[in-house]
Amino acid sequence: MFPKTCVVVVAIFCAFLSAQSAVTTPFTGGGAGGRHTVRDAAGVLWTAYVQEQNNAGVITRPVLLSSSADSGVTWAPSSLVVNDATSGLNTPNGANGVNLAIDSTGRLHIVWSAAYYPTYYQSWYRNWHPTNSAGAILNLHTLAGATTASRSDASEVMVDAHDIVWLTTATSANWVSRLWYSLAPSALNNSFASVGNLQTSGSSQSPRLAVDATGLVHTFCYRNIGSGNFEHRSYSLLTGWSASTVLGNTTAPADYYGDAAADALGNVHALVFKDSQAGQTATWQVRHRIWNAATGWGPENFIADITSAQYTGLLSHRSAALAVEEGSGTAFVVLRDLAAGGQLRLLAKSLADPAFVVVSDLTAPSLLAHQYYQPSVRGRLWPASDRSGAMVDATWREGTAAANYTLNFASLAVPSAGATLLPDAPLLVGALTTLTLRAPSFANAPYIVAFSFANAPGMPLADGRIVPLNMDALFFMSLDPLNGVFINTMNVLDGTGNSLVGVMVPPLPILSGFNFYGAAVTLDPLSLSGAGGLTAATLLHIF
Numbered sequence: 169m170f171p172k173t174c175v176v177v178v179a180i181f182c183a184f185l186s187a188q189s190a191v192t193t194p195f196t197g198g199g200a201g202g203r204h205t206v207r208d209a210a211g212v213l214w215t216a217y218v219q220e221q222n223n224a225g226v227i228t229r230p231v232l233l234s235s236s237a238d239s240g241v242t243w244a245p246s247s248l249v250v251n252d253a254t255s256g257l258n259t260p261n262g263a264n265g266v267n268l269a270i271d272s273t274g275r276l277h278i279v280w281s282a283a284y285y286p287t288y289y290q291s292w293y294r295n296w297h298p299t300n301s302a303g304a305i306l307n308l309h310t311l312a313g314a315t316t317a318s319r320s321d322a323s324e325v326m327v328d329a330h331d332i333v334w335l336t337t338a339t340s341a342n343w344v345s346r347l348w349y350s351l352a353p354s355a356l357n358n359s360f361a362s363v364g365n366l367q368t369s370g371s372s373q374s375p376r377l378a379v380d381a382t383g384l385v386h387t388f389c390y391r392n393i394g395s396g397n398f399e400h401r402s403y404s405l406l407t408g409w410s411a412s413t414v415l416g417n418t419t420a421p422a423d424y425y426g427d428a429a430a431d432a433l434g435n436v437h438a439l440v441f442k443d444s445q446a447g448q449t450a451t452w453q454v455r456h457r458i459w460n461a462a463t464g465w466g467p468e469n470f471i472a473d474i475t476s477a478q479y480t481g482l483l484s485h486r487s488a489a490l491a492v493e494e495g496s497g498t499a500f501v502v503l504r505d506l507a508a509g510g511q512l513r514l515l516a517k518s519l520a521d522p523a524f525v526v527v528s529d530l531t532a533p534s535l536l537a538h539q540y541y542q543p544s545v546r547g548r549l550w551p552a553s554d555r556s557g558a559m560v561d562a563t564w565r566e567g568t569a570a571a572n573y574t575l576n577f578a579s580l581a582v583p584s585a586g587a588t589l590l591p592d593a594p595l596l597v598g599a600l601t602t603l604t605l606r607a608p609s610f611a612n613a614p615y616i617v618a619f620s621f622a623n624a625p626g627m628p629l630a631d632g633r634i635v636p637l638n639m640d641a642l643f644f645m646s647l648d649p650l651n652g653v654f655i656n657t658m659n660v661l662d663g664t665g666n667s668l669v670g671v672m673v674p675p676l677p678i679l680s681g682f683n684f685y686g687a688a689v690t691l692d693p694l695s696l697s698g699a700g701g702l703t704a705a706t707l708l709h710i711f
Contacts (some may be wrong), residue, residue: 169598173637188578189240202324202376203561205546206270206575212237213546214298215270215563216250216278217575229262231280235298237690240561240579255292255305256282256419267323271331272551272593274298275354276368279308279335288316290680291323294337302481312346315337320345326377326385329550329594329685329711334385336366343371345389349401363403367412369392374486375547378428378436379550382461382683382709383625386436388415388428398440398630400459406681413465415440417456421448427490429556430549431497432590433519434707435460435605439490439501440468448642449476451539454488456499456524469517469525471501480507482537491545495606496587496704502530502562509533512540514560515581519704530562530578540564550591558582585702589617589669589688595710598675603686607701608665612689615701617657617669617688619646623705629697661690673710 213236221228231250234243246327249257256263266280274297281291290309294301309318320338322345327333332354336345344367348360352557366372370393378386385403390396391412398416403409415438416423422445435458442453454471471488487504496579497519505513512530518525531540543564547556562582567573587607595601605615627635635644644653655670669688673679685705692700 174202188576189243189626191307196607202267203544203546203548204268205544206268206276206554207546207561208270208274209272211552211553212266213240213561214276214416215243215575215577216266216268216276217282218263218266218280218469220262220578221276227259228257228263229259229264230257231266231278233276233296234280234521238568240547240577241456244576245300248296250278250296250302251280251292252296252305254613255291255307257281260284261288261290265323267325268332269325269327269441269522269548270554271327271354272334272398272553273354274330275300276293277325277327277333277335277355279323281321281323283319283321285319289314289318289320290316291320291337293325293355293358293576295333295358297417300641303356304358306360308337310334311348311360312337312339312362314340320375322346322375324375324377326379326386326548327550328379329383331551332376333360334379335360336377336387339365343392345372345375347377347385349405363405364409366401367399369393374425376426378430378437379548380430381432381434381549381707383711386428386430386459388426388438389423390424390426392422394418395632396424396440396445397418398426399570400465415465421445421450424523425486425488427488429490429492429499430494432494432549432706433460433497434462435492435497435519437492437499438492439471439488441488451475452479453538454501454503456490456501458497459520469524471515472503472505472507475612476508482510482535485538485541485542487541487561489543489545491547492580492586493558494547494549494555495590495706499524500527500545500556500560500582502545502560504540504543506535510539512562512564514562514582516582518647528580528584530564531566538565542567550594552586557588586666587665587688587690587703589703589706590688591671591706591708595671595673597673597677597679597706597710600670603669603671603706605661605667605669605688605703606665606687606689607661610692610701611661611663611665613665613690613692613700614660615658615667615688615690616647617654617686618643619684619686619708621684623685623687626705629699629702631695631697631699633697633699634704635687635689635699635702637685642684649652671708679710684708
């Protein structure tokens with residue numbers, strides 16, 4: 169849990185940048201609103217970017233990678249130039265956007281594009297492991313049967329629990345995005361299969377992807393039907409596509425931009441820009457919504473309203489990004505808040521909080537046009553190494569669009585209240601998987617971890633909190649020290665407040681697709697209920 173009072177305390181006393189740096193030199197761009205910074209299993213940060221270079225009057229646009237082993241304080245460029253003369257290195261049609269994902273083996277997956285309205289569009293894919301050779305460059309426009317005249321901003325890339333790579337491409341129709349997945353883990357053979365367009369009709373622009381705790385792939389995009397909608401549709405390799413849901417308005421003007429992230433509790437979070445069509449006079453309504461399989465989409469949560477007088481002439485680019493603390497479901501939004509001075513600021517809202525609150529400002533106020541834009545926040549549910557946790561790693565372009573600009577990085581530590589219980593890898597039939605229990609405020613405390621078939625209504629504690637597990641057969645089995653499935657469920661946290669819990673899934677194929685929940689409490693004899701830290705219910709899916 170991340171109660172509002174804790175967020176406020178963080179905002180007043182604890183919100184400070186632990187690292188802030190410029191990743192590269194001027195004329196640098198990252199992903200066009202997508203994620204382009206990841207973290208590997210050793211804690212090393214990697215970021216992909218496009219850097220314009222001038223060598224004796226010859227202008228090139230190499231796609232480069234840099235790494236940081238000190239949480240973003242310093243960055244070291246890699247020797248790899250991702251693109252070549254056939255893939256956006258040379259101008260005038262040089263690369264101008266890049267997105268990045270990482271898998272559990274540490275292999276990086278890069279999608280970059282060259283998009284120049286109205287007649288030149290291309291995108292490419294390549295993977296690379298820092299200790300190994302780079303894969304071949306794959307032309308995604310060619311893969312999808314598109315031409316350089318096929319307009320598209322599809323460049324999203326994502327990895328699921330099995331290291332299958334999911335990405336979006338153009339199609340032969342303008343502004344229509346298609347979803348693909350790799351036929352091998354880590355896409356080592358560069359072979360992809362299409363599962364179809366993100367929408368059944370109309371456009372599917374500015375696509376975003378999120379993979380939830382059960383492996384569902386959630387797609388988000390702008391669709392130019394009706395008033396111009398921001399819509400959600402999910403895909404499963406077993407059941408196919410879901411129906412589409414409109415997340416913004418059903419009346420004009422259009423709802424162009426958005427973002428998405430999944431937590432470990434079974435939720436998918438969406439950031440929605442309502443009334444954001446360029447040239448309109450309406451107020452931009454920035455909102456947050458949550459989906460889960462049981463209840464569908466929940467109500468809107470207010471983030472900001474930015475009036476036409478505040479954004480006209482100052483901002484026409486994507487101006488907000490979303491991440492979540494996977495264990496608690498706390499949502500983090502980085503927003504250029506033109507309603508409050510034009511600075512980039514971090515806001516947060518836990519599942520229990522009634523509203524978002526400001527945690528920290530990342531930049532000084534500025535009302536210069538495009539001074540801060542295209543923010544991006546690191547963090548995905550898969551692989552475990554790249555989860556946000558309570559660390560907000562953000563990048564943004566800084567400097568007006570008419571002048572030199574840099575790609576800036578900031579890392580903000582937001583202390584997580586209570587405790588979290590997260591799987592370190594997907595749960596597989598016949599395999600042992602570890603879950604990490606983290607409760608940094610309760611070092612050396614005894615703990616109990618239990619599991620159940622359902623997380624509601626739960627078990628009330630004397631202090632008013634609810635243990636989000638039901639007292640069912642699985643619950644009592646998990647508390648039996650000799651059960652053989654759940655291991656190390658009763659022990660003592662180490663000096664940093666951590667411990668590992670094991671789940672040995674029996675070798676029964678019928679268990680594939682099964683969902684259950686896990687939660688933990690730390691014991692405190694001085695508390696009213698005897699409980700100290702209490703985790704949310706983590707949704708565990710057996711693949």
